[in-house]
Amino acid sequence: xxxxxxxxxxxxxxxxxxxxxxxxxxxxxxxxxxxxxxxxxxxxxxxxxxxxxxxxxxxxxxxxxxxxxxxxxxxxxxxxxxxxxxxx
Numbered sequence: 001x002x003x004x005x006x007x008x009x010x011x012x013x014x015x016x017x018x019x020x021x022x023x024x025x026x027x028x029x030x031x032x033x034x035x036x037x038x039x040x041x042x043x044x045x046x047x048x049x050x051x052x053x054x055x056x057x058x059x060x061x062x063x064x065x066x067x068x069x070x071x072x073x074x075x076x077x078x079x080x081x082x083x084x085x086x087x088x
Contacts, residue, residue, distance in 0.1 A: 001033060013079075023068045024079055030061040031083045 006029065010020055013028040037054045041047060065087060069076040080087050 001029075001036065005032070013082075023064045023071075024075065027061055027064050027068070027079060028083060030057050030064070031085070033057060034061065 009028050009032050010025050013022075013024045014020070015022050015024065019025060034054060034057050037050060037057070041051060041054065044050070065076065065080070065085070068079065079085075
């Protein structure tokens with residue numbers, strides 16, 4: 001992911017001006033990286049190390065979304081819709 005692209009993702013999902021680590025930002029960054037790796041794996045089907053990294057990222061995103069769901073359900077639903085995630 002390019003720095004400009006990552007900065008844009010952070011700017012779109014942050015809570016305040018200096019926010020870079022809130023769960024919303026972390027989920028958005030992980031979602032962006034997951035989509036990139038998914039397209040990579042469609043081309044390189046036997047890249048097992050990338051597949052393992054992808055699965056670890058999906059698990060980390062799932063845990064962050066579960067946390068967000070418990071803490072603030074409205075934010076969870078809004079983020080899932082914004083990032084086009086299936087969970088509701």
